[in-house]
Amino acid sequence: MALLPRSLHSSWLGPHQRSLQATRVLLRLMFGPAEARAIRTRLWDGSEEGPAEARLTLVLKRPGALRRMLLPPSDLSVAEGYLYGDYDLEGDVEVLMAQGAAIAERLFQPKTILQLLPLLLALPAHDHPLRPKYVSPLQGEAHSKHRDAQAIQAHYDIGNEFYALWLDERMVYSCAYFPSGQETLEEAQRIKLDRICRKLRLKSGEHLLDIGSGWGGLAIYAAQNYGVQVTGITLSPAQLGVARKRAEAAGVTDRVTFELRDYRDLPHQTFDKIASVGMVEHVGRAKLPGYFAEAHRLLRPGGLFLNHGIVPAITPPFFQVGAKLIEGYLSKHSFMQEYVFPDGELRPLSELLGYAERVGFEIRDVENMREHYALTLREWVRRLERQHDEVVRLTDEVTYRIWRLYMAGSADSFAAGRIGVVQTLLARPTADGNASLPLNRTDVELASGQLDSDQAEPAN
Ligand SMILES: C[S@@+](CC[C@H](N)C(=O)[O-])C[C@H]1O[C@@H](n2cnc3c(N)ncnc32)[C@H](O)[C@@H]1O
Numbered sequence: 478m479a480l481l482p483r484s485l486h487s488s489w490l491g492p493h494q495r496s497l498q499a500t501r502v503l504l505r506l507m508f509g510p511a512e513a514r515a516i517r518t519r520l521w522d523g524s525e526e527g528p529a530e531a532r533l534t535l536v537l538k539r540p541g542a543l544r545r546m547l548l549p550p551s552d553l554s555v556a557e558g559y560l561y562g563d564y565d566l567e568g569d570v571e572v573l574m575a576q577g578a579a580i581a582e583r584l585f586q587p588k589t590i591l592q593l594l595p596l597l598l599a600l601p602a603h604d605h606p607l608r609p610k611y612v613s614p615l616q617g618e619a620h621s622k623h624r625d626a627q628a629i630q631a632h633y634d635i636g637n638e639f640y641a642l643w644l645d646e647r648m649v650y651s652c653a654y655f656p657s658g659q660e661t662l663e664e665a666q667r668i669k670l671d672r673i674c675r676k677l678r679l680k681s682g683e684h685l686l687d688i689g690s691g692w693g694g695l696a697i698y699a700a701q702n703y704g705v706q707v708t709g710i711t712l713s714p715a716q717l718g719v720a721r722k723r724a725e726a727a728g729v730t731d732r733v734t735f736e737l738r739d740y741r742d743l744p745h746q747t748f749d750k751i752a753s754v755g756m757v758e759h760v761g762r763a764k765l766p767g768y769f770a771e772a773h774r775l776l777r778p779g780g781l782f783l784n785h786g787i788v789p790a791i792t793p794p795f796f797q798v799g800a801k802l803i804e805g806y807l808s809k810h811s812f813m814q815e816y817v818f819p820d821g822e823l824r825p826l827s828e829l830l831g832y833a834e835r836v837g838f839e840i841r842d843v844e845n846m847r848e849h850y851a852l853t854l855r856e857w858v859r860r861l862e863r864q865h866d867e868v869v870r871l872t873d874e875v876t877y878r879i880w881r882l883y884m885a886g887s888a889d890s891f892a893a894g895r896i897g898v899v900q901t902l903l904a905r906p907t908a909d910g911n912a913s914l915p916l917n918r919t920d921v922e923l924a925s926g927q928l929d930s931d932q933a934e935p936a937n
Pocket residue numbers: 625629633648649650651688689690691692694710711712713716738739740741753754755756759760
């Protein structure tokens with residue numbers, strides 16, 4: 478049986494034509510009808526296929542492009558092909574992610590693998606070297622304080638100006654809240670911050686600890702609008718500098734302090750309320766019981782802790798063995814680990830809640846806001862794309878591509894329900910059982926547009 482399609486055997490085909498032909502056959506094998514409708518393709522000779530109205534054009538720029546993407550088949554290979562310019566993505570990147578699962582499923586059929594391999598091997602091997610590891614490997618034991626600081630700096634210290642180009646004006650780097658879906662990112666972030674303050678039932682004069690305070694958005698907002706004292710901690714020196722300047726500009730330095738500090742290094746002191754927004758993803762499975770224990774220790778009886786973080790959907794039992802193997806492999810070799818969040822770890826909500834309960838927290842309110850994160854990420858991607866030239870001037874093309882791919886991919890994962898983002902309100906009741914919460918949650922709910930100015934009335 479001839480392994481290559483007949484058309485590729487023709488003796489008159491030079492290597493150039495042969496690569497073009499093999500690539501066209503490969504694309505037809507990869508794409509089912511849905512992908513063929515959604516994705517247009519352009520090869521390095523300028524030839525195009527697919528509907529003109531497609532939302533995405535996949536531009537293969539080198540004859541070896543598909544070979545490097547698919548050998549070995551992993552999300553890392555696919556991502557690196559894009560990062561280093563084997564292919565471009567024109568239009569809506571999320572389309573590729575949305576079709577990715579169907580494409581992968583089709584490619585992993587034994588019959589397809591037999592058809593694919595000879596075609597891939599007919600393409601030239603990598604004719605364009607990958608850059609050396611973009612993120613330098615972290616040193617030390619996973620989730621030691623020393624190594625966590627390196628992991629955080631690798632992601633957050635690439636430049637305040639870079640983040641300012643596409644985040645909202647407060648530079649909030651976590652899921653926003655869009656009550657109607659029509660809000661601007663600025664409004665939605667502000668509504669999110671206010672909801673956190675409301676869920677925590679912040680009252681004037683209380684002391685709030687913000688674990689993972691980022692560029693200072695929540696701390697400053699809470700001090701300005703709820704009259705609280707705030708201590709914010711971050712592991713990123715770049716964030717710290719901006720947060721302090723912003724507190725100064727807002728005139729709240731008497732009430733807001735930012736420190737470069739690990740959550741495990743807080744002195745013996747108690748707080749009335751604690752918030753942790755977009756930070757728990759960095760803690761690591763082994764350290765999660767200690768993380769919740771630390772929050773419990775730092776909270777006064779009668780205090781509240783709001784933990785906001787990303788959680789993965791649980792794989793159905795049938796797939797669990799396979800999922801464990803894949804998880805083990807991906808935890809070392811995924812695009813997200815290698816290029817985006819080194820040492821980041823997502824744990825299921827049920828597991829997080831279990832740790833929280835075991836240290837004595839009472840679970841009072843759980844809200845999954847995954848649709849809101851898809852909206853937030855799409856807005857970040859749009860802004861990043863609009864700022865392409867400026868992003869490249871401040872960083873480089875690879876950084877632009879890393880962030881574009883990671884954020885579009887995450888938007889699709891939230892929209893599809895592969896991951897969620899959950900705000901959990903945990904109480905540490907007093908000895909006589911008082912959790913300091915009202916009988917209903919109407920004080921939290923807020924119609925869109927109710928917050929119409931920076932002088933919004935405090936909720937207390
Ligand atoms: C995704 S950012 C979120 C920032 C902010 N909460 C927001 O919503 O904009 C995560 C934050 O967690 C902080 N962080 C991560 N690990 C930490 C640790 N071990 N101790 C203290 N802060 C940490 C990072 O420095 C960063 O400020």
